[in-house]
Amino acid sequence: MGSSIAFAAAFAALAVQPAQTSASTAMSxxxxxxxxxxxxxxxxxxxxxxxxxxxxxGFKPAPLADQIRLAILFRNTSKISRGKAFLSFDxxxxxxxxxxxxxxxxxxxxxxxxxxxxxxxxxxxxxxxxSIAAGRFRFALEMKGMSAAMAAMTVCEKxxxxxxxxxxxxxDSLKTLPVQQGGVSSLFSTDDYPxxxxxxxxxxxxxxxxxxxxEGKVSDCQVVEKSGIDALxxxxxxxxxxxxxxxxxxxxxxxxIASPSFHRIRWVLPD
Numbered sequence: 001m002g003s004s005i006a007f008a009a010a011f012a013a014l015a016v017q018p019a020q021t022s023a024s025t026a027m028s029x030x031x032x033x034x035x036x037x038x039x040x041x042x043x044x045x046x047x048x049x050x051x052x053x054x055x056x057x058g059f060k061p062a063p064l065a066d067q068i069r070l071a072i073l074f075r076n077t078s079k080i081s082r083g084k085a086f087l088s089f090d091x092x093x094x095x096x097x098x099x100x101x102x103x104x105x106x107x108x109x110x111x112x113x114x115x116x117x118x119x120x121x122x123x124x125x126x127x128x129x130x131s132i133a134a135g136r137f138r139f140a141l142e143m144k145g146m147s148a149a150m151a152a153m154t155v156c157e158k159x160x161x162x163x164x165x166x167x168x169x170x171x172d173s174l175k176t177l178p179v180q181q182g183g184v185s186s187l188f189s190t191d192d193y194p195x196x197x198x199x200x201x202x203x204x205x206x207x208x209x210x211x212x213x214x215e216g217k218v219s220d221c222q223v224v225e226k227s228g229i230d231a232l233x234x235x236x237x238x239x240x241x242x243x244x245x246x247x248x249x250x251x252x253x254x255x256x257i258a259s260p261s262f263h264r265i266r267w268v269l270p271d
Contacts, residue, residue: 026129026140030054033149035156040224041207042156044149048141057141062207062262063157063164064177064249066117069264072132072139076110077103080203082268085114085134089127089143095120099134100205100266112137115205115264125150164209164260173251178212178261180246187243190270194231198269202229205266206236214256216246225264232267 027048036043045058060069070087080102086094097120101112112134118124125147131140161171180187197203207225210218221237240263249259 026131026142027053027055028142029144033145033152035149035152037156037159040160040209042153042160044153044156046149055139059153061118061153061157062264063160064174064260065262066119066177067262067264068116068118068121070114070116070132072112072137073104074110074112075108077108078110079103081135083135085132087114087116087121088131089121089123090129092123094133100268101134101137113205115266161260166260170251170257170259173253174249174257174259175252175254176247176250178216178246178249178259180244184240184244184263185265187239188265192235192239193267193270194235197229197231197267201269202232203267203269204229204232205264206233207262207264208233208236208240209260209262210237210240210244211258212246212248212261213258214248216248218244218246224262227267229267236265236267 029046029048030050031047033044033046036045041060042063043058043060045056047054047056049055055072055074058069058071058073060071062068078101080100082098082100085097085099087097088094095116097114097116099112099114101110103109104111112132114132114134127143127146129141130143132138158168158171162168204227205225206223206227209222209224211220212218218241221241223233223237227233227236246261248256249261250256
């Protein structure tokens with residue numbers, strides 16, 4: 001859960017406490033949405049509840065990728081766990097994803113993270129409420145002002161891409177993003193797990209930025225979200241650089257172009 005420590009840092013100024021609520025009792029926000037231009041990434045967050053019942057909801061998108069991480073930071077003493085998570089917006093049918101959870105760097109703090117795709121959350125921008133069921137954890141949260149918050153996140157992502165060296169006009173001209181057939185995670189197998197990490201029972205999520213040429217070749221892999229385990233971060237870049245073959249990004253005019261691409265790889269110890 002090393003990557004969770006970095007994610008939790010964006011919430012460092014917020015005091016948080018546990019708040020498991022029933023799906024019928026949505027928590028009200030206790031503060032505004034905050035768009036944090038964190039190191040190499042955008043983090044949208046908001047506190048809920050008050051006093052001993054406060055939690056923090058966060059969204060961390062992957063620029064030029066369909067991925068987005070939803071996280072809830074709160075106080076808990078549970079151990080690391082993972083499994084199926086179910087998200088529901090405005091009472092609609094639940095959307096199934098996977099989750100990982102565990103303690104983070106600050107004593108007593110706990111992070112529940114759901115990695116999903118934006119395309120799976122078509123109603124997120126206009127949602128008025130959200131419920132999450134992940135293992136024994138249950139949260140129900142009001143989503144007031146989500147449309148404006150998501151618009152701010154889009155601006156942050158664009159600024160981030162410019163800081164990565166991408167021309168602003170080129171960003172506006174994009175029609176399709178770089179695509180790895182089967183998804184980047186399909187490039188990995190349990191045999192790729194670093195032996196040192198297996199011995200030490202180490203897990204984590206590595207977030208990497210690569211450049212994809214107009215021919216679909218991958219270069220310049222950089223870890224922008226560290227897992228906390230150097231062997232996992234190094235292996236993530238090694239596998240992507242040696243195996244990936246992308247369909248490049250294209251413009252609205254149909255031209256293939258070079259562009260950055262971001263990916264999160266969750267390393268989970270084989271059973």
